[in-house]
Amino acid sequence: MSKTNCRILIVDDQEDILTAGRIFLKQHFSLVRTEIRPERLTDLLLKEPYDVILLDMNYTAGATSSREGLDLLQKILQIDPQAVVVMMTAYGDIDLAVQALKLGASDFVVKPWHNEKLLATITAASKLSQSTSEVLHLRNKQQHLNEALNQVGVELVGTSPAMQKVYQTLEKVASTDANVLILGENGTGKEVAARLLHRLSKRAKEVFIPVDLGAVTETLFESELFGHMKGAFTDAKEDRIGRFEVASGGTLFLDEIGNVSLPLQAKLLTALQSRVVTPVGSNRGKLVDIRLICATNMPLYDMVKQGRFRQDLLYRINTVEVQLPPLRERKEDIQPLAERFLATFAKKYQKPPVQLSKAVLQKLQSYSWPGNIRELEHTMERAMIMCESGHLHPSDIYLAEDTVDMEELTLAKDQTLGNVEKTLVQQALLKNNGNITHASKELGITRTALYRRIEKYGL
Numbered sequence: 001m002s003k004t005n006c007r008i009l010i011v012d013d014q015e016d017i018l019t020a021g022r023i024f025l026k027q028h029f030s031l032v033r034t035e036i037r038p039e040r041l042t043d044l045l046l047k048e049p050y051d052v053i054l055l056d057m058n059y060t061a062g063a064t065s066s067r068e069g070l071d072l073l074q075k076i077l078q079i080d081p082q083a084v085v086v087m088m089t090a091y092g093d094i095d096l097a098v099q100a101l102k103l104g105a106s107d108f109v110v111k112p113w114h115n116e117k118l119l120a121t122i123t124a125a126s127k128l129s130q131s132t133s134e135v136l137h138l139r140n141k142q143q144h145l146n147e148a149l150n151q152v153g154v155e156l157v158g159t160s161p162a163m164q165k166v167y168q169t170l171e172k173v174a175s176t177d178a179n180v181l182i183l184g185e186n187g188t189g190k191e192v193a194a195r196l197l198h199r200l201s202k203r204a205k206e207v208f209i210p211v212d213l214g215a216v217t218e219t220l221f222e223s224e225l226f227g228h229m230k231g232a233f234t235d236a237k238e239d240r241i242g243r244f245e246v247a248s249g250g251t252l253f254l255d256e257i258g259n260v261s262l263p264l265q266a267k268l269l270t271a272l273q274s275r276v277v278t279p280v281g282s283n284r285g286k287l288v289d290i291r292l293i294c295a296t297n298m299p300l301y302d303m304v305k306q307g308r309f310r311q312d313l314l315y316r317i318n319t320v321e322v323q324l325p326p327l328r329e330r331k332e333d334i335q336p337l338a339e340r341f342l343a344t345f346a347k348k349y350q351k352p353p354v355q356l357s358k359a360v361l362q363k364l365q366s367y368s369w370p371g372n373i374r375e376l377e378h379t380m381e382r383a384m385i386m387c388e389s390g391h392l393h394p395s396d397i398y399l400a401e402d403t404v405d406m407e408e409l410t411l412a413k414d415q416t417l418g419n420v421e422k423t424l425v426q427q428a429l430l431k432n433n434g435n436i437t438h439a440s441k442e443l444g445i446t447r448t449a450l451y452r453r454i455e456k457y458g459l
């Protein structure tokens, strides 16, 4: 008969009990140690681990108060809160056994024991010990995974006053569980800000679950968010927990919340108000503990006025609002961001590090970045791929501006001479589809002079 892999310690002041226990349990379990002096318990536990401890309630001869047993139990749990302790009580001590269970004992056996009953109790305790350590191990592993995952994209580069304000708000609000709404154009870093908020919060060791509501179809919305039971609909082959439940204990990030239809907004609101989700096909709600962060690039307040977004939902999600400014309003952030992206992509494409020249920087700073940081990131990636000499040239920077609307290039009253010249050169290039000969003729300058200006203005 193969023995169960389980290390057992029996503590009792009666030699015959220890001997009987050892002889019987050794037939079934891999290791059984016995101890007659309870005062040695601490030393023993610190020396080696046990899966199950079988602990007597009374030690002093004739004692029946069981205080010693309960004290020892508490001592064991102080050393190892996960310890699995089975108490040995005398017949009639059931109230004390219940007291021990309340203090954290796993089970009890009545002395004198029946061998089958003792075996069943210790087998169950051994299984409990095994699953407790498995849960502990998995929880540990998950914490490490969460920490690693939470490191992704959490650095908000940028020192502009507008970004300083964003950092300050994030720091202030991070430690609270307040619902946060992050507003900003596409690509301004709303998800990065949400991840940073999670990283700074008390839930940093737990999961951060992002859900792109713009990408969840109307039919799968409830199943995706709240889960479903097997057979709830044709494709529901097995039970599945929703994102709310996965995020429980951590942070749920609902991106593109402005894209949710009115009927689904009602369902979302109910879940957010009650913090209870009911999987599709189930009639039992489940309590969830989430910190909620929402984001959108849509004008939610206007949408409320137009009846396209529920006011009560807006008030539920916007306890604190963070507005991420577009990149064109924080031009001083362009350089550090561009440098960061160049360094990242140099590594990715195994190219030597590249410096940002003045001309390139000027080109980057005079663009309006409608796609914000995401567009800057893609532009720098493309530039790094195109760059051959180890030097970045303005012509390596491809901008959608090259298709800029002519009307945008009208001259403003307060333009400097340099700006006027730059605008005229841009206009001529646009009008002549980038043909240098024709553009230079129109401007009344030589081709070389036009090249010099293109270089000068980073065009």
Ligand SMILES: Nc1ncnc2c1ncn2[C@@H]1O[C@H](COP(=O)(O)OP(=O)(O)OP(=O)(O)O)[C@@H](O)[C@H]1O
Residues within 6 Å of the ligand: 153, 155, 156, 157, 158, 184, 185, 186, 187, 188, 189, 190, 191, 192, 193, 255, 297, 337, 373, 374, 377
């Ligand atoms: N301040 C920042 N520092 C460094 N990288 C940033 C910053 N802000 C954004 N990024 C990068 O820009 C890209 C877009 O960011 P993110 O996805 O957070 O924007 P978003 O506002 O959530 O976009 P969308 O509205 O399209 O969902 C990401 O690759 C992100 O890493």
